[in-house]
Amino acid sequence: MAETVPVRCPACRREHRYTAPAYPCVCGAPVAPRLDRDGPATPVSHRVWQDDWVTVRCGSCGRRGEWPRPEVGCACGVVLRVAVAEGRDDGRAQGGTGDHDAAPGLAPTAGPRETAAAPADAAAPADSASASAKPPFPSVTIRTALDAVTATALYLRRLGYRGVRRADQRPPSGIGLAARGVLALVDPAVRPATLRDVECLWLTAMTESADCLCFSLTGYADDARARADTLGVPLFILDLTGTPRPVNTPAEALASGNSGNRTP
Numbered sequence: 001m002a003e004t005v006p007v008r009c010p011a012c013r014r015e016h017r018y019t020a021p022a023y024p025c026v027c028g029a030p031v032a033p034r035l036d037r038d039g040p041a042t043p044v045s046h047r048v049w050q051d052d053w054v055t056v057r058c059g060s061c062g063r064r065g066e067w068p069r070p071e072v073g074c075a076c077g078v079v080l081r082v083a084v085a086e087g088r089d090d091g092r093a094q095g096g097t098g099d100h101d102a103a104p105g106l107a108p109t110a111g112p113r114e115t116a117a118a119p120a121d122a123a124a125p126a127d128s129a130s131a132s133a134k135p136p137f138p139s140v141t142i143r144t145a146l147d148a149v150t151a152t153a154l155y156l157r158r159l160g161y162r163g164v165r166r167a168d169q170r171p172p173s174g175i176g177l178a179a180r181g182v183l184a185l186v187d188p189a190v191r192p193a194t195l196r197d198v199e200c201l202w203l204t205a206m207t208e209s210a211d212c213l214c215f216s217l218t219g220y221a222d223d224a225r226a227r228a229d230t231l232g233v234p235l236f237i238l239d240l241t242g243t244p245r246p247v248n249t250p251a252e253a254l255a256s257g258n259s260g261n262r263t264p
Contacts (some may be wrong), residue, residue: 005035005082010043012076020070020082023154029060033070039083044071052146054084065157066164068150140242142217145188149175151242152186152215159254172200183208187216193235195223202231213254215244 004019022030033056054069070082140151153164156179167176167183174187174197183205187193193216205212214220214228215236225248228235234251236244246252 003032003035005037007041007072007080007082009041009074009076009078009080011078012074014074014076016072016074016080018070018072018082023065023067025058025061025063025065027058027061027063029058031056031058031065031067033067034085035070036083036085039085041072041080041082044079044081051081066153068146142238142240142242145175145186147242148188148215148217148238149177149186151238151244152177152184155215155236155244156182156184156213169204171197171204173197176204178210182211182213184213184215187214187218189216190218192216192219192221193224194221195227198224198228198231198233198235202233213251220247 004017007016007018008014009016018035020032020035022032025031033054052069053066055064056067057064070084072080072082074080140147140154142148142151156164156177161179161182164177164179167178170176171185173189174185174193177184177186183201185193185197185201187197193214198214198220201212201214213234213236215238217238219237220228220235225235227233228250229248232250234246234254235248236251237247238244244255246255
């Protein structure tokens with residue numbers, strides 16, 4: 001069962017009841033960070049990428065994964081970062097909570113740390129047979145650009161890519177994510193992704209001998225879609241629930257597990 005704790009806003013003194021969301025581990029068990037009932041909520045005044053993520057160990061299989069750090073928005077306009085009980089271990093089979101590494105995940109230049117007990121985390125993307133047995137994709141309601149990045153990171157993990165982190169090279173527009181053998185562009189802009197967006201992503205991926213994927217909130221310009229089809233770049237649209245929808249043939253093949261272009 002998801003954990004619920006009281007969270008008091010230090011600015012207006014309102015009290016909120018916050019329930020930590022659970023996301024599925026690659027093994028299928030629900031995983032959520034353990035909340036610290038005694039820890040104060042911290043207002044978010046300046047965002048740093050590393051602080052937006054927390055490393056949580058699955059109590060079912062022992063894998064460590066990167067999940068969004070818990071936050072709650074107060075009616076007074078303050079965004080509160082909910083305290084997590086870092087450094088504790090929970091060995092319950094259902095994996096609802098786990099222990100937390102001191103360093104947050106998805107750092108700009110380093111991927112999440114893997115445990116020696118779970119070498120499968122460094123494996124290549126799963127084949128189509130295992131993909132068909134995966135649980136439904138978790139809903140991540142898109143309200144901010146960070147939500148779009150979170151949904152994309154979760155989808156890359158679902159496809160089997162490990163070590164999702166911020167890309168070393170910043171794209172001309174949008175937000176770049178990287179994992180072993182893949183680059184992804186997340187475009188949270190209110191205008192359709194452009195031809196330049198697609199071509200720059202493809203060229204960067206070529207220089208790194210990686211595959212590439214593109215995720216947009218508002219779709220793609222006609223010439224961008226045509227060019228993506230020519231280059232074999234999978235295009236996805238993130239709907240308001242945070243679920244990626246394939247919009248071209250390469251994306252449909254990747255989503256169905258029939259793509260043969262992924263790098264092991």
